[in-house]
Amino acid sequence: MESGDPTAAEDRNLLEKAQAGDMAGFEALVERHRDHVYSLALRMTRSEADAAEVTQETFLSAYQHLAEFRGEAAFGSWVHRIAANHSLMRLRHSRVVKNAEEEIKGQPEFNERGSLAEYPESDWSRRADERVLDSELRRAIQQASDGLPESYRQVFLLKDLDDLSYEEIAEITGDSVPAIKSRLHRARLALRDAIDRFYNDG
Amino acid sequence: MFTCKDSIDQLLEFLDGEISADDEEHLHEHLSGCPPCVSFLKTYRATPNLARRALGETMPEDFARSLTAFLRERCKKK
Numbered sequence: 001m002e003s004g005d006p007t008a009a010e011d012r013n014l015l016e017k018a019q020a021g022d023m024a025g026f027e028a029l030v031e032r033h034r035d036h037v038y039s040l041a042l043r044m045t046r047s048e049a050d051a052a053e054v055t056q057e058t059f060l061s062a063y064q065h066l067a068e069f070r071g072e073a074a075f076g077s078w079v080h081r082i083a084a085n086h087s088l089m090r091l092r093h094s095r096v097v098k099n100a101e102e103e104i105k106g107q108p109e110f111n112e113r114g115s116l117a118e119y120p121e122s123d124w125s126r127r128a129d130e131r132v133l134d135s136e137l138r139r140a141i142q143q144a145s146d147g148l149p150e151s152y153r154q155v156f157l158l159k160d161l162d163d164l165s166y167e168e169i170a171e172i173t174g175d176s177v178p179a180i181k182s183r184l185h186r187a188r189l190a191l192r193d194a195i196d197r198f199y200n201d202g
Numbered sequence: 203m204f205t206c207k208d209s210i211d212q213l214l215e216f217l218d219g220e221i222s223a224d225d226e227e228h229l230h231e232h233l234s235g236c237p238p239c240v241s242f243l244k245t246y247r248a249t250p251n252l253a254r255r256a257l258g259e260t261m262p263e264d265f266a267r268s269l270t271a272f273l274r275e276r277c278k279k280k
Contacts (some may be wrong), residue, residue, distance in 0.1 A: 023277065027270065034269060038261040052265040056272045063277050108242070114205025119238030125248035133255050141256035160250040161257050185214040192249040 007032075011075040019066055026066070030059050033076060037083040040162050044087035044154065045094070046146050054090050058083045080162045084172050088154065102149030106190035124199040137198050144194030148187055155180050156187035204232040209239050213246050 011032065017025025034055060041054035061082050062069075069078055109117040148156060158169045159180075166177045173180070209232045215221045216229060233240050261269070 023274070026277070027273070030269065030273065034261050034266065035259060038265070039257055039259040042259055043257050048262075048265075052261075052268065055261065055265070056269055059269065059273055060276050063273065108207075108210055110205070110207045114207040116206040116210075116238050116242065119242060123241045123244055125241075125244035128248035128252040128255075133252075137252075138256040141253055145253065145257060156253075157257075160253055181214055188214070188246060188249050189210075191253050192246050195249060195252060196245060 005074075008074045008076070012071060015066075015069070015071065015075050018063075019069075026063060029075060033079050034059070036076070037079060040080070040083050040157060041087045041090075043142070043145055043157050043161065045090055050090055050094070054083065054086045057086045061086065077163070081164065081168060081172070084158050084162050084164060084168075088172060091150065091154070102151070104149055104152055104186050104190055105147070106144070106193035107186065108189060108193070121200050124195065127199070137195070140194055140198045141191065144191050148190060151175075152183045152187040152190070155183040156191070159184050160188070204228040206232075206236060206239050206242075209233065209236070210242060210246075213243060217247060 011029065014025045014029045014032075018029060037058050038051055038055045041058075042048060042051035045051055045054065058079065062079055065082075069075070111117050145153060145156065154173060155169060155175075158164045158172065159166075164172070166180055169175075169180050170177050175183075209229055212221055212225055212229055216226065221229065233243065
C-alpha cells in the first residue's frame with residue numbers, strides 16, 4: 001500500500017519504537033505530524049489557543065490508544081482522523097446554538113440560458129505549482145476558508161486539508177455522503193472564486 | 203445539451219471519476235465548445251492543492267515546546 005513511501009516507512013519504524021514504550025520514538029512521530037494537526041485545528045477553530053489545545057488532546061489521545069493501532073492505515077491518516085474528531089468536538093462545545101444551514105457566498109452566477117455570467121480572465125491553474133506561495137494569496141485563501149459557513153468549512157477542511165475519505169467524514173460528522181459532496185463542491189467553488197478574484201482583481 | 207451550469211454542477215463527480223458515461227460525454231461535448239468552462243474546470247481542479255498549501259502552518263515554537271512538555275507530563279502518568 002504505502003511500502004514505497006519513505007515517510008510512511010519512517011513512521012512505521014518510529015511507531016514500533018513508540019509501541020515498545022520508547023518515548024523518544026513517540027516524540028519524533030509528534031514532531032513529524034504536529035504542524036499538520038495544528039493547521040487543521042487552527043482552520044477549524046479559527047483560534048490559535050484552541051488549536052494548540054486540540055493538538056495536545058490529539059496526541060495525548062493517540063498515545064493512549066497507541067497499543068490499539070494495528071498499522072493497517074498509515075500513522076498519519078490515523079492521527080488526522082483523531083485530530084478531526086477533536087477539532088469537531090471543540091467546535092461543538094464552543095457553539096451555543098447550532099446555526100441553521102447558512103448561505104454560502106462566492107458561487108458562480110449564470111444567465112438565463114445557464115451560461116457563465118463571469119468567467120476567469122486568466123487561467124491561473126498552473127500557478128498552483130509555483131514553489132513559493134504569495135503571502136497575500138495565502139491570506140486571501142485563509143480568509144476565504146475562515147469565512148465559509150461552519151458546515152461547509154468542516155467538510156472542506158476534512159477533505160482537502162486532512163485528506164479523509166467521504167466515508168470517514170460521514171462517520172465523524174454524522175452527515176450523509178451526498179450532503180458532504182454537495183457542501184465540498186460549493187466550498188471549493190467559493191475558494192476558487194476567492195483565488196480567482198486575487199489573480200484577476202489584484 | 204449541457205449548459206455551463208450543468209457542467210459546473212458535475213465537476214466534483216467528474217474529478218472524482220464518478221460521473222456517468224452519458225454525463226461525461228455531454229460534459230466533454232460542452233467543454234469542447236466552451237473555453238470559459240475549460241478555464242473554470244482547470245482553476246476548480248487547482249483549488250484544493252492551492253488551498254492545502256495556503257492553509258498549512260508551522261506550529262509556533264512556544265506552542266511546540268508546550269506540547270512536548272504536556273505530553274512528557276501526561277504520558278508519564280499512564
